[in-house]
Amino acid sequence: MKRGMRYSDFLEALDKEQNYLQNGGTSYRRQTAAMARDLASINDGLAQFLNRQELVRQVRTAYPLADEERVQDVAKMLNVVAKNVYLRSNVSDEAAAYVRSRKAR
Secondary structure, eight states, X not given: OOOOOOHHHHHHHHHXXXXXXXXXXXXXXXXXXXHHHXXXXXXXXXXXXXXXXHHHHHHHHHOTTSOHHHXXXXXXXXXXHHHHHHHHHHSOHHHHHHHHHHHHO
16 A cells, blocks of 8 residues: 655655764765755655755745755755655555565575
């Protein structure tokens, strides 16, 4: 059964990414994760994070002093995490069971 994509799942996934980077990530990646999480917390819809071009615009607006590389990296992080959450929430039970069985081998 599909349970649908929830905004709270997205925020939780960003928190996990940020925590993961705290233990060995570069300062650049930690800063990128913090910026992504901050931007996500001031928005309330998840669909906007599935559109990379829209994200780039939002990051530029939120962080006008950030260089272009940082803007692209923050947008990419938000987009990749949102797509992962979306895919996990929309995979059928049968497909999820198949993936688990393949991983177990």
